[in-house]
Amino acid sequence: MNKPVEVLALAFSPRKGGNSDILLDEFLRGAREAGAEVKLYAARDLNVRACLECGECDAAGECVIRDDMDELYPLLINTKRIVVASPIFFYGLPSGSKAIVDRTQALWNRVRLNPELRRKDGRGFFIGVGATRGKNLFEGTSLTIKYFLDAIGLPMEFESLTYRRVEAKAVVKDHPTALREVFAAGKNFAHGMP
Numbered sequence: 005m006n007k008p009v010e011v012l013a014l015a016f017s018p019r020k021g022g023n024s025d026i027l028l029d030e031f032l033r034g035a036r037e038a039g040a041e042v043k044l045y046a047a048r049d050l051n052v053r054a055c056l057e058c059g060e061c062d063a064a065g066e067c068v069i070r071d072d073m074d075e076l077y078p079l080l081i082n083t084k085r086i087v088v089a090s091p092i093f094f095y096g097l098p099s100g101s102k103a104i105v106d107r108t109q110a111l112w113n114r115v116r117l118n119p120e121l122r123r124k125d126g127r128g129f130f131i132g133v134g135a136t137r138g139k140n141l142f143e144g145t146s147l148t149i150k151y152f153l154d155a156i157g158l159p160m161e162f163e164s165l166t167y168r169r170v171e172a173k174a175v176v177k178d179h180p181t182a183l184r185e186v187f188a189a190g191k192n193f194a195h196g197m198p
């Protein structure tokens with residue numbers, strides 16, 4: 005029997021049960037249905053301090069801060085499929101979740117020093133929601149996700165589903181297509197590579 009595909013899911017909203025959580029749950033329901041084994045972490049439940057830019061990770065790609073990143077680092081550097089779901093806050097990621105991204109600077113160094121850590125057959129996926137209809141609503145965050153994926157050794161190109169004009173808690177449930185789309189995307193995400 006094939007080993008199930010492992011998917012690491014990161015929920016970046018501080019609002020539990022909000023729009024991005026709902027979409028991520030549906031995405032993961034699709035992935036599980038297709039046989040994936042899912043590990044889900046919510047940034048709001050983690051204690052992750054801000055990057056100090058101390059430079060200590062330059063030498064060996066190890067962060068000197070001891071907190072919940074200790075649990076995430078091995079998953080971020082080993083998993084081939086990573087999905088991030090986030091609301092847009094001021095055209096970027098919510099602050100608590102941005103700390104996780106910033107702290108992957110240590111992994112950027114680790115990959116730089118050990119290029120074999122790159123998973124060329126890996127895949128990233130981004131689910132984004134925001135309240136407004138602005139043309140550039142997801143631009144900044146998409147760049148952040150792109151370089152986050154690069155830092156952890158995954159290809160920079162990623163798939164995404166983003167939804168504008170989604171604001172009140174759980175209102176995305178009324179969206180005409182979103183739940184169906186993320187479910188199908190989750191299923192697809194779990195297919196393909198061993």
Ligand SMILES: Cc1cc2nc3c(=O)[nH]c(=O)nc-3n(C[C@H](O)[C@H](O)[C@H](O)COP(=O)(O)O)c2cc1C
Pocket residue numbers: 017018019021022023024025090091092093094095096133134135136137141170171172173174
């Ligand atoms: C601090 C804060 C900043 C926000 N900034 C933006 C923004 O720049 N653009 C936007 O369209 N929506 C913005 N929003 C709205 C959220 O992106 C929106 O309500 C989203 O649906 C929340 O998703 P969630 O339920 O998964 O947390 C902001 C909300 C908060 C609380």
